[in-house]
Amino acid sequence: MIKGNLVYGQSGGPSSVINASAYGVIKEAIKNRDIIEKVFVMKHGISGIINDDLIDVVEFKDQLEFLKNTPSSAFGSVRYKLPSYLEDPLVYEKMFKTFSKYNIKYFVYNGGNDSMDTCLKLNEYIKKHNLDIQVIGVPKTVDNDLPHTDHTPGFGSAAKYIANTMMQIKLDSTVYENGKITIVEIMGRHAGWLTAASHVANLHNLGPDLVYLPEVKIDLNVLVQQVIDVYGNSSNCLIAVSEGIKDLDGNFIGMMNSFKDAFGHNQLGGVAMKLGELLQEKLGISYRAIELSSTQRSAAFIRSESDVLEAEMVGRKAVEFILNGNSGKMVTIKRISNDPYTIQYEAYDVGEIANLEKVIPGSMINGMEMTQEFFDYILPLIEGEADVVYKHGMQQLFKLKK
Amino acid sequence: MIKGNLVYGQSGGPSSVINASAYGVIKEAIKNRDIIEKVFVMKHGISGIINDDLIDVVEFKDQLEFLKNTPSSAFGSVRYKLPSYLEDPLVYEKMFKTFSKYNIKYFVYNGGNDSMDTCLKLNEYIKKHNLDIQVIGVPKTVDNDLPHTDHTPGFGSAAKYIANTMMQIKLDSTVYENGKITIVEIMGRHAGWLTAASHVANLHNLGPDLVYLPEVKIDLNVLVQQVIDVYGNSSNCLIAVSEGIKDLDGNFIGMMNSFKDAFGHNQLGGVAMKLGELLQEKLGISYRAIELSSTQRSAAFIRSESDVLEAEMVGRKAVEFILNGNSGKMVTIKRISNDPYTIQYEAYDVGEIANLEKVIPGSMINGMEMTQEFFDYILPLIEGEADVVYKHGMQQLFKLKK
Numbered sequence: 001m002i003k004g005n006l007v008y009g010q011s012g013g014p015s016s017v018i019n020a021s022a023y024g025v026i027k028e029a030i031k032n033r034d035i036i037e038k039v040f041v042m043k044h045g046i047s048g049i050i051n052d053d054l055i056d057v058v059e060f061k062d063q064l065e066f067l068k069n070t071p072s073s074a075f076g077s078v079r080y081k082l083p084s085y086l087e088d089p090l091v092y093e094k095m096f097k098t099f100s101k102y103n104i105k106y107f108v109y110n111g112g113n114d115s116m117d118t119c120l121k122l123n124e125y126i127k128k129h130n131l132d133i134q135v136i137g138v139p140k141t142v143d144n145d146l147p148h149t150d151h152t153p154g155f156g157s158a159a160k161y162i163a164n165t166m167m168q169i170k171l172d173s174t175v176y177e178n179g180k181i182t183i184v185e186i187m188g189r190h191a192g193w194l195t196a197a198s199h200v201a202n203l204h205n206l207g208p209d210l211v212y213l214p215e216v217k218i219d220l221n222v223l224v225q226q227v228i229d230v231y232g233n234s235s236n237c238l239i240a241v242s243e244g245i246k247d248l249d250g251n252f253i254g255m256m257n258s259f260k261d262a263f264g265h266n267q268l269g270g271v272a273m274k275l276g277e278l279l280q281e282k283l284g285i286s287y288r289a290i291e292l293s294s295t296q297r298s299a300a301f302i303r304s305e306s307d308v309l310e311a312e313m314v315g316r317k318a319v320e321f322i323l324n325g326n327s328g329k330m331v332t333i334k335r336i337s338n339d340p341y342t343i344q345y346e347a348y349d350v351g352e353i354a355n356l357e358k359v360i361p362g363s364m365i366n367g368m369e370m371t372q373e374f375f376d377y378i379l380p381l382i383e384g385e386a387d388v389v390y391k392h393g394m395q396q397l398f399k400l401k402k
Numbered sequence: 403m404i405k406g407n408l409v410y411g412q413s414g415g416p417s418s419v420i421n422a423s424a425y426g427v428i429k430e431a432i433k434n435r436d437i438i439e440k441v442f443v444m445k446h447g448i449s450g451i452i453n454d455d456l457i458d459v460v461e462f463k464d465q466l467e468f469l470k471n472t473p474s475s476a477f478g479s480v481r482y483k484l485p486s487y488l489e490d491p492l493v494y495e496k497m498f499k500t501f502s503k504y505n506i507k508y509f510v511y512n513g514g515n516d517s518m519d520t521c522l523k524l525n526e527y528i529k530k531h532n533l534d535i536q537v538i539g540v541p542k543t544v545d546n547d548l549p550h551t552d553h554t555p556g557f558g559s560a561a562k563y564i565a566n567t568m569m570q571i572k573l574d575s576t577v578y579e580n581g582k583i584t585i586v587e588i589m590g591r592h593a594g595w596l597t598a599a600s601h602v603a604n605l606h607n608l609g610p611d612l613v614y615l616p617e618v619k620i621d622l623n624v625l626v627q628q629v630i631d632v633y634g635n636s637s638n639c640l641i642a643v644s645e646g647i648k649d650l651d652g653n654f655i656g657m658m659n660s661f662k663d664a665f666g667h668n669q670l671g672g673v674a675m676k677l678g679e680l681l682q683e684k685l686g687i688s689y690r691a692i693e694l695s696s697t698q699r700s701a702a703f704i705r706s707e708s709d710v711l712e713a714e715m716v717g718r719k720a721v722e723f724i725l726n727g728n729s730g731k732m733v734t735i736k737r738i739s740n741d742p743y744t745i746q747y748e749a750y751d752v753g754e755i756a757n758l759e760k761v762i763p764g765s766m767i768n769g770m771e772m773t774q775e776f777f778d779y780i781l782p783l784i785e786g787e788a789d790v791v792y793k794h795g796m797q798q799l800f801k802l803k804k
Contacts, residue, residue, distance in 0.1 A: 014574050044579050072573035079578065160795050167799060171474035172416050176481065177446050194608040204796055290695045301704045304795065352766040382795035393562050393706065393784035394606055397569060 001035045001323060002132055004105025005068050007054060009042030010140075011078055011111035011118065015154030016071040016161075016300050017311035018140045019398065021110050022316025023068040025138065026057050029106075032323060045078035045111070046118055049095045054102055055400070066398040068312065071300040071388055073399050074190055082118045085125050092125060099133060106134055108318050112141035112152070112228045114332055116354040122327035123350065137330030138314050138323045139352050142297045145191035145357040147331035148348045149150065153314055154297070156307030156381035159197035161299045162186060162292065163382060166198040167206035169290065170238055179236030181227060181287040185254070185272035187296055191359045194296070197378060198240040199370045207239050211368065214244035215360050218253065223275075224282050226368075243271055300395060305384025306341070317345040321400055341380035403437045403725060404534055406507025409456060411444030412542075413480055413513035413520065417556030418473040418563075418702050419713035420542045421800065423512050426717025427540065430457050431490040431508075434725060442504055447480035447513070448520055451497045455803070456504055466734040468800040470714065471791055473702040476800050484520045487527050494527060501535060508536055510720050512553070514543035516758050518732055519756040525730035538724045540716050540733030541645070544699045547593035547759040549733035550750045555716055556699070558783035561599035563701045564588060564694065565784060568600040569608035571692065572640055581638030583629060583681050583689040587656075587674035589698055590644050592616055593761045599780060601772045611639050615769065616646035617762050620655065625677075625686050628770075633687065645673055687762030702797060707786025708743070719747040743782035 008025045010018055022041070029039045038058045040050030055075070067074060085092050098104070109119050114120075116137050122134040127323040142153035166184065171181040192213030201207030209230040212218055230237040245253050254271025269350050278286035321331060329347035336342040364374035391394045396397045410427045412420055424443070431441045441459045444450030457477070459466075469476060487494050500506070510519050520541050525537040541548050548556035568586065575584040588597040594615030603609030611632040616618055631700035632639040647655050656673025716733045722731060731749035738744040766776035791798045 010577075014577055047579065070573065072569050073577045074573075076579065077577040085420075089541075120705065132449040162701060163795070164797050165697060165701075168702055169696060170472050171472065171799065171801075172696040172700040173444075175412075175416055175475045175479040177478065178450065183783075200796065204799070205801060288695070290697070291693065292697075293690070293692045294571060294574040295567060295692070295694075295697070299567075300570055301566060308797065354696065379794060382794065385792055388787075390787055392781060393565070393786065394602065395566050395569065397606070398574065399573075400606060 003035055003037060003039060004033045004090065005038040005103050006036045006100065006106035006108060006319070007040045007049070007104045008108045009045040009048060009110065010073040010075050011045035011115035012108060012135055012141065013112070013144045014072040014077060015140055015297050016157045016303050017154050018110055019070045019072070019074045020068045020308050021138050021153060022074060022310035023064065023316035024112075025319055026064065027315040028319035030353070032319065035319050035323060036106065039079050040104070041075045044076035045109070045115070046080060046082060047078045049092055049098050052098045052101065054098070060398075060400065061345045063398050068397040069155070069300065069387070069396070070302070071298040074400060079169065081375045082121050083090035084121060096131070105132060106322050108136050108138060108322065110138040110315075111141050112139070112143070112146060113353065113355050113357060116350045118349065119328070119330070120354045121352045121365060126327070134322050134327035136318045136326060137353070138318045139332065140332055142194060143188050143191055144193035145188075146358070147353055147356045147358040150343065151333060151381055152224070152333040153307060155193060156304035157302070158194055158296050159200070159203055159378060160301050160382035161296055162194055162197045163200035164302060165292065166201040166208055166240060167204060169175065170201065170206040170208070173288070174236045174237055177235065181231065181237045181276065181285055183239045183241055183272040183276050183287060183289050184208070185241055185243055185291040187292070188242050190357050192242045192244070193360060194238055195242040196360060196370055199374070200378060200382065203270065203375070208240040211240045212242060213244060213360065213365070214242045215249065215365060217246050217248050219248055220278070224279065227279055228283065231283070241271055241275060245271060275300045294335035301388050303386040306381060308386040310343070313345065321347045338376045338380060341383070356364050404507050405437055405439060406441040407442060407505050408438045408508035408510060408721070409442045409444055409451070409504065409506045410510045411450060411512065412449040412475040412477050414510060414543065414681055415514070415518035415699065416474040416479060416561045416622060417542055417544045417699050418705050419556050419710050420512055420711050421472045421474070421476045422470045422713035423540050423542060423555060423717035424476060426714035427510050427512075427721055428466065430718040430721035434499035434721065436787050437725060438508065438621070442506070443477045446478035447517070448482060448484060449480045451500050452493055454500050454503065457498070460463040462802065465800050468708070468798055471702065471798070472800040473700040476802055481516070482515070484523050486523060491546055498533070507534060508724050510538050510540060510724065512540040512542050512563060512717075514545070514548060515543070515755065515759060516708070517756055518752045521730070521732070521752045522756045525752065528729070536724050538720045538728060538730035538749075539755070540720045541732055541734065542603040545590050545593055546594060546595035547590070547761070549755055549758045552737040552745065553735060553783055555709060555713035557595060558706035558712075559704070561602070561780060562706045562784035563698055563704050564599045565602035566704060567694065568610055568642060569606060570611070571609045572603065573794065575690070576638045576639055579637065583633065583639045583641065583678065585643055585674040585678050585689060585691050586610070586639045586693065587643055587645055589691040589694070590616065591646045592759050594646070596643045596764060597642055598762060598772055598776065600642040602777070602780060602784065605777070610642040612644045614644060614647045615762065615767065617646045617767060619648050619650050621650050622680070629681055630685065633685070641677070643673055647673060653750065653770065663692055703790050704786045705788040707788045708783060710737070710788040713743070715747065723749045740778045740782060
């Protein structure tokens with residue numbers, strides 16, 4: 001093995017367990033001090049490499065145990081689309097200057113589809129120029145939309161938060177005799193995994209009456225009739241809706257404006273309020289729009305035990321795989337069985353993952369309901385409760401000093 | 403003591419601990435079977451009395467232990483302003499027919515300012531007509547705005563949720579180098595207690611940059627400048643804002659429309675979005691509006707241990723006080739000391755509580771900050787974590803069968 005240093009970075013939207021992956025990477029790297037001499041973290045992901053902004057982990061080693069319990073991306077994140085070498089050679093020059101300055105031989109990048117695009121481009125450049133640097137991806141996304149992995153760390157905890165929160169909202173929204181329409185907006189641009197998690201609340205008879213996924217195009221006239229039917233029966237209607245639902249023409253119902261982010265995605269939001277306005281106008285019933293917003297990915301007081309454990313493990317496995325000579329791969333989770341829930345960790349080419357999205361397969365969706373296959377899939381992922389450390393009523397969290 | 407039956411009801415907005423009060427009332431009533439022969443609950447508060455819709459607690463005795471851990475109002479709630487006897491004698495006739503039919507001698511009503519108005523009117527009618535029925539109020543409101551009680555059950559848990567959630571939102575909203583303005587809208591119509599709770603997150607350096615309470619009228623030009631200053635320093639700005647903030651003319655900034663509810667209050671909501679639009683227009687910086695909405699009062703996975711205990715105790719004390727001959731009172735909490743935190747339970751005339759609101763005293767506010775008096779007051783109320791019972795990843799909750 002090549003002796004040298006390792007750098008770890010976080011990219012894309014935060015999750016409540018990405019720092020558990022950071023913890024896994026750092027702990028496993030430190031265990032391998034014979035090969036990995038120093039461990040650095042990038043500030044704001046790849047920006048930290050481009051702008052020479054790295055931190056040696058010894059600087060926060062006293063806080064390391066808090067990292068595992070802290071939501072969000074402790075070292076900052078970035079939404080920057082790395083250009084190809086042909087488009088911008090200067091940025092590659094800057095990056096490899098930093099690699100050289102810190103003697104980086106191992107690059108570990110934690111994120112979703114877009115982050116794997118960064119891994120892919122970097123790895124291609126390295127191969128082309130015969131550099132002795134290895135690149136590995138660590139999966140992260142609450143959206144659960146990465147292909148070639150059974151699921152993605154971050155999803156289980158967000159799903160658990162959503163399923164439990166839907167039960168609480170159901171209880172809260174049905175206390176009055178003449179109720180209202182309550183619309184809960186859930187994250188997931190093209191993949192409805194998180195929205196579908198709200199179906200788990202229905203196993204306890206405390207779920208949404210209607211659930212709309214981005215995988216199923218919506219006829220708004222049918223939707224209005226479905227709400228009329230539910231409201232007519234119970235004087236209440238609880239709706240779970242993905243931020244990414246589309247009408248029959250394939251247009252996002254919640255599209256607020258035409259701005260696009262750096263990856264060309266439309267900025268979404270506000271679909272609950274738009275639906276509410278539509279229903280209020282058509283039915284004359286008042287509504288409450290609840291956007292779960294960033295709390296669904298950062299609610300560290302309710303995290304799935306299996307998710308936190310797996311988040312740490314994909315970090316540890318990344319170091320193990322990279323030291324075994326892998327490069328240009330992402331750590332994946334393969335499910336061996338549902339009951340008992342058994343998985344193994346593998347590595348898969350980032351080129352097959354970058355920029356691709358895995359939506360809910362048709363076999364898991366049955367009209368407005370989900371099939372048993374879906375529940376067999378999701379239930380092990382929300383099992384168990386991770387520890388939360390409180391002191392005087394407040395969670396004890398990791399915070400990088402300025 | 404007069405032998406007879408007891409009826410318990412819930413009114414107003416739900417909280418995450420009102421069912422712990424229900425549990426306390428029911429358990430304490432059952433302990434006094436020599437006097438209280440049967441215990442009933444009203445469906446939808448006073449509506450259950452008017453419409454003869456009561457449930458004998460034996461019907462759900464197998465689920466009683468779950469009640470303590472279940473948020474929201476398990477027996478339904480109501481927002482109905484009881485008219486005076488002169489305005490509507492018929493409604494009184496209906497109520498006392500129900501009292502008579504079920505041999506109700508003890509009326510226990512759990513709610514906030516408006517619910518105590520119901521207790522007051524009922525008690526006045528009873529006194530005037532020399533009926534042998536006693537009335538007692540059990541305090542409940544996340545808003546913490548009841549006078550003559552140190553604090554109100556429901557507040558501590560909502561405050562704990564908000565303080566911890568603000569830390570999580572701070573971590574989530576500051577991951578990018580070029581951040582955004584994040585505005586978190588918090589409940590509390592005239593009293594800023596819940597919004598002020600977000601200051602607790604600043605004790606851990608993870609709080610909002612700016613906090614706007616309804617107690618302090620806001621000059622929007624000054625607010626814009628404050629945001630410019632914060633954003634200029636850190637490229638991020640996290641704002642906590644009460645739904646009830648007012649401009650210099652005393653108008654609600656978040657007023658969405660001119661509809662009023664049954665008690666004549668304006669329906670609020672949307673202030674975060676309104677401020678966001680204003681700031682985006684003035685500063686050209688994008689914003690995220692997060693309305694904590696009903697999750698702040700129903701988040702049963704993070705409840706204050708002292709709050710849950712006190713909620714149960716005010717229920718138990720209500721039964722004790724009523725059996726000691728009290729009527730027309732509400733159970734109050736008197737603080738004896740902050741450290742060690744010590745309280746005692748008393749009873750206070752509902753006439754002095756009904757329809758009145760307790761805002762944050764000026765001595766607890768110092769410009770944009772809170773004084774030590776405020777922290778000494780609030781910290782004991784968020785102390786400790788109440789147990790949460792999960793099974794297969796989901797909370798085990800009480801649910802009244804149809």
